[in-house]
Amino acid sequence: MSAIRRILVANRGEIARRVFRTAREMGIATVAVYSDADADAPFVREADLAVRLPGTTPGETYLRGDLVVAAAHAARADAIHPGYGFLSENAEFARQVVAAGLTWIGPPPDAIEAMGSKLGAKRMMRDAGVPTLPWSETVDGAAEIGFPLLVKASAGGGGRGMRIVRDASELADAVDAASREAAGAFGDATVFCERYLEAPRHIEVQVFADSHGNVVSLFERECSIQRRHQKIVEEAPSPAVDDELRSRLGEAAVAAARAVGYVGAGTVEFVMAPDSTYAFLEMNTRLQVEHPVTECITGLDLVRLQILVASGEPLPAEALSPSITGHAIEVRLYAEDATNGFLPVTGTLREFDIAPGVRNDVGVERGSVISPYYDAMIGKVIAHAPSRGEAAAKLAAALRQSRIHGVTTNRDLLVRILGEEDFLAGATDTAYLDRHDPAQLGAPLLDEAGRRAHAAAAALALQAANRAAAQVWPRIPSGWRNNPSQPQHVVIADATGETRVTYRIGRGGAIDLDVDGERLEIAVHACAADLVDASIGGVRERFRVAATPDSGTVDVDSAQGGSSFTVVPRFEDPSHHVAAGSLVAPMPGSVVRVLVEAGAAVAKGDPLVVLEAMKMEHTVASPTDGTVIEVQVAAGQQVDAGSVLVVVDAGDSAS
């Protein structure tokens, strides 16, 4: 095999940037492919060359192996890195790449295929002596496994084609249902029954193999904290794994890799019961999202190792005798509303600045648009410290001080998890977020006093922005009056409601300021549109603010956390009034179904319109008993957030 000189990354976002970074360090040229939605994304700009994949949906773009190979030829790339997701575990694509004379930076297609069948993989692992959960491929055999058990699609993933069965009587129906779902989703109706562990830990081992017969374990990661079967907090090493267990897990993982003739980076996933017994779950034949925690504790660059191995080189010495230094924790930042069922959120990032001192692998920047077309993960933030507690504290502090505005994220949830007692005690498992209410963990970090302080800073920065933009009297004191009759005021709103800040800036900059009628003892040391340096209650703090009176938003960050406010306009154009009883789209999306017609009588809670956004359905229900007086949308229509869908008149129902 010849040296790789130009890598095309068949992926987007943070992982594309991640691969480019190592490629650049190795002196290898980089090629991006991008959909129309990603035309302005940072990863496209950072690549040496980029090739457009027309369209926006993954099916039109990043999943089109033929287009990706053609792009590699067009840009004269000699290797393809698939990243994770999309085509990364598609054996057919891997074969196309190789057939096209390109280097495939990934495991052999046969290994991908072997691990693609859950059932096949389990058999192979059992034969290789790797512990597996007892399973049965027949309904009759299932009884021996015992309940609860899990009905699983062999070709499945992402929770689809899966059923938990707690009683024998439910089994037959569950198998039928899972089988139907699997056939529909994956084109393969094969299902099997497996022992179901309640709330296990998710432990996975990073393995690496080269084409010279070396297979090495780079230790475990724990990724127990998940929501909707997706990991959100990952760490290495696991607080539940000691050296002895680590070596057994490592041996099992290496055995698994050897069993499929593995080459490259792979992850062997295990479930682990409270008694530390563990069983093979599946093997991921790609670089994992959470690979950075392994990089942090081993000091290895896994992408570099992938490139070396794909070039036919042996694993370097440091990879063959790895060791653990400290502890690393990664969190995944998602554009989603953790307090509202993790509903995905779209929008434009007005501000995006991860605090320094931690590693961040992110695919976005200020101004990036979070579109509904792709995964809602906007990046990962990773802290590495001598101990687990220090890593958690460092990561929490960095997240808290990061500036993220314009799009709701799970940041506050992550910060709370990192400081939560069970988490700090290492008591984590896959049911963590069932025991700890995400609505509470995800609530705004700021307490009431913090929110008031941020509201005050917002008002003062807006004031400064107004003065800075003044065309006349620009340097006359703000809000100056020779006959003061009332203070200045501004009304700002966030998710918790509206806040009225009144203030009067007196002689020498002395400020009288109330937040919702409550006097704040405040002394301002410096005040500009982007920074308010003030003592509140005698404690001095710096508030970084982005106040844009024109767009009507004001974002505040301090050591206490972040707030995003919108400015409530003083005046409302009456032509913009929405008729009373109007139900508006809570998010941008497309109308899937309209369930009522004008004139229909509806009861409170009746579904009226179903929207789809970010691959999730959202039902708009009637807030009241009444009559539908107007339907403004039809199925298939795209709507923006705030568009009126249906108008319900509550008055008529009383009669």
Place this chain on the structure above:
Amino acid sequence: MPVLPDRVDRDAPEFAARREALLELLAEHDRQLGLAIAGGGERAVERHRKRGKLLPRERIELLLDPDSPFLELSPLCAWGTSYTVGGSVVTGIGVVEGTEVLVQAHDPTVRGGAVNPFGAKKQGRASQIANENRLPVVNLVESGGADLPTQSEIFIPGGAGFRDLTRKSAAAIPTVALVFGNSTAGGAYVPGMSDYIVMVEGRAKVFLGGPPLVKMATGEESDDEELGGAEMHARTSGLADYLAVDEYDAIRLGRQIVRRLNRQKLGRPPASSYSEPLHDIDDLLGVVPTDLREPFDPRDVLARILDGSEFDEFKPLYGSSLVTGFGQLHGYPIGVLANARGVLFSEESEKAAQFIQLANQSDTPLLFLQNTTGYMVGKDYEQRGIIKAGAQMINAVSNSDVPHFTINMGASYGAGNYGMCGRAYDPRFLFTWPNAKSAVMGPAQLAGVLSIVARASAEAKGQPYDEEADAAMREMVENQIEAESKALFLTARVYDDGIIDPRDTRTVLGMSLSVAHNNPVKGRRGFGVFRM
């Protein structure tokens, strides 16, 4: 660049005493401002609010750009009279959509916003300011018209208000009327003569005669809405250009109108960057004596109001009881004439006349800092032609074309008031410090003059002079003149544009200069500068 030093001794006992005395006057001033804000009083305000209406200053605050400054004019008009302090109307200059505008708002809590003689004078002054400075006018209308008991004083001169509105329009000074309530009879011509009219639905009533008058005049039955409702005017008569759903909406529309006026200032813009004064303006309280007999150096004031405290003094060695020179204030060039030791002699008068001519040559606005007891009297001075010298100064002031700004810092007596650009000499703005006084002469002098004249008259008639009556007369006259020369008395009669806190002097002058620059600043040319 010559920078004025800080010579104020903040530890001196007289500093503290002066400061205390001035703060006391300011506290009294604040109390009077409170009365103006209170308008028609608690009950009237409550009744007004119950109708869902905003107070005049609330309307103004909403109209203005958020956080922009506002200079209220003549706030203590009618002080000490039988009328409510403020004269039932609020006037001032503010910024709407980045444009300086003159705002007038009736106070409907004071006798329904009816216009009394003092309010009429105040509005006349506001109108003059708009004309001289090319300021668009926004009228926030809600007034029952003329205050009927005083109609004889306002009916005939009051017509000028409507005349001025349309003359403004003729001069391309836009006029906007936002009608919140009654605007009837003659008052109907306020919106009637305006360029843009907004009326609030269900609230604005604009008609010549209300239902009772119509019934009396023609026997016709009618109601308010038919005769002058906002809806009728917007849809039928066409008098209203915009129909607002409520007060907020009217103000929104008012801002929308101003945004499209396409106003451009014709004067030179100020320097884009400049330094603040080096010395603390708060010191002025301890610098300025409330006893007018104590002189103070106006350079200590200039050091606290001019950009960077820089002052290029002109002719410092000649006529030294008048300080003249050039500086800059909030980025605008300015020439200063400031009384230093009260009396104006021939040298000072000639120096002033020459300096005013120079400022006109260089199109530089002029600031007059008054603290004068007048022109020197006495044989020697008369014989050396003090009248001719004073006449030169008054001539120069009267015929100067650059904008003038006058601050009465203390004394403004006799013809010194004229030479130092008193009210009759049409400075663009004239503000008074709370310690200041103005009269034809000092109370003691005036009483003494009367006494001497009376004594001479008695002697001529061979009558005995009643010394006791003389003393009583002198005391009475002294008291009366003293009362009538006080800042509050003068501001009540709109002889200034308001009393200001000395610490606001730089701010108020900065705003005034900016306002004046809506027009080109152009000095009078003709002869060369006469060297006096």
